[in-house]
Amino acid sequence: MTRFTKIVLSLASSLMLFSAGMAGAQTLEPVRFGVDAYTTGSQIWVAKEKGFFEKEGIDAQITTFATGVEAIDALLIGRADMAVGLDFPIVSRIQGGKLTVLAGIFHSKPGFHKLVVSNDIKDAKDLVGKKIGIATGTAQHLITMKYLEENGIAEDKVEIVGFTSLLEIVASLRSGRIDAAFTWADGTEKSTDGGDHYVLTDDAAAKRNSSAYIAAQTEFTEKHPELTVATLRALNAASQFIATNKDEAAALIAKNTRAPRDTVRDLLNYNEFALALTDYERAGFKEVADFLAKTKAQPVSFETGVNPKFLKEAAPDLVKLGN
Known part of the structure; x- marks a missing residue:
């Protein structure tokens, strides 16, 4: 086999491998x-x-x-x-x-969502008359309603404030716009920084x-x-x-x-x-x-x-x- 023939065969083999690789990629x-x-x-x-x-x-x-x-x-x-x-x-x-x-x-x-409240709230009954934040349409929304139900608090005894994101809930807790909310992930730490809020309980209390x-x-x-x-x-x-x-x-x-x-x-x-x-x-x-x-x-x-x-x-x- 001549050197030229070897080069041609090598190039052909490389081309076949490249083509096979391209064909495989195209199947995705x-x-x-x-x-x-x-x-x-x-x-x-x-x-x-x-x-x-x-x-x-x-x-x-x-x-x-x-x-x-x-x-x-x-x-x-x-x-x-x-x-x-x-x-x-x-x-x-x-x-x-x-x-x-x-x-x-x-x-x-249980435990993924934490109920962060202002320091003046010591028990579930203290939520009566308070503003509670919910992430509207999320699992946190249902957990909040179930928690109130489990503690005998009618929805019309609190003020529910709807939000679209965890960031909004955290900001509203820290600014005092709301008094309580179930938070999650790093939102819990951010909500309690500064000492004006603490974790009262978690979503296990909602019993779901x-x-x-x-x-x-x-x-x-x-x-x-x-x-x-x-x-x-x-x-x-x-x-x-x-x-x-x-x-x-x-x-x-x-x-x-x-x-x-x-x-x-x-x-x-x-x-x-x-x-x-x-x-x-x-x-x-x-x-x-x-x-x-x-x-x-x-x-x-x-x-x-x-x-x-x-x-x-x-x-x-x-x-x-x-x-």
Whole structure:
């Protein structure tokens, strides 16, 4: 074999490898995800960073929103194909069939939300006549209402002030515009800095454990059923990684959300990351639906809002629903 022939063969081989690589890259299908700026989208960030999406042929395009509510709203206006949110905002937006819940994605343990109050409030009964801040339409909203209910405080005995973000709640606590609010993440420390406020209790006192769900545009699931299943497989792999590698997972999430790494690592302790559709998710879903029914919202049920077939195909063992 001449030197010229060797060069030609080498170039041909390199070209074939390059072409194969390009062909592989072109097989990735885009999926647009909406996540919040903290840990709600943990599995999505980990799946992207660890290559779980790429392994499933997915080009993950991720947009970060201030809250999970905004991420879910992005589905409704076509800015995302899938998004993660806590049960309250998802259940309250699922009427009309535009959204489909694919799976529970994590359970929130008690303690994630802290009730920060001004120093003159010593007990739940002292909230009567006070201004209480809520992140309207979020899980924190429902937790606040449940806490008042558990303590026998009628809603008309307090003044509820609605906000759209944690930042607004913190600023309003510090300025004295409101007297109390459930905060979370680094908002708790920021709210209590200065000594004028303290943590009275946490969301365990509201006696509910909330779940988060991965939801999708119904139209997307109908047009791309195989891609929907592939996404759940990637998220399941990410869940398993987080369970056994929390420190590394926290670093990956913090890098993408720009939240402090220590804060992210602490938040991971308040959630159990695992895909599931069980009676636990169904019970939590019903609790939110029943609460919304009191506000005369359009009725919604677990059976009409959740489609388990995609998770059944992706990971059959994770679907355990009784009759």
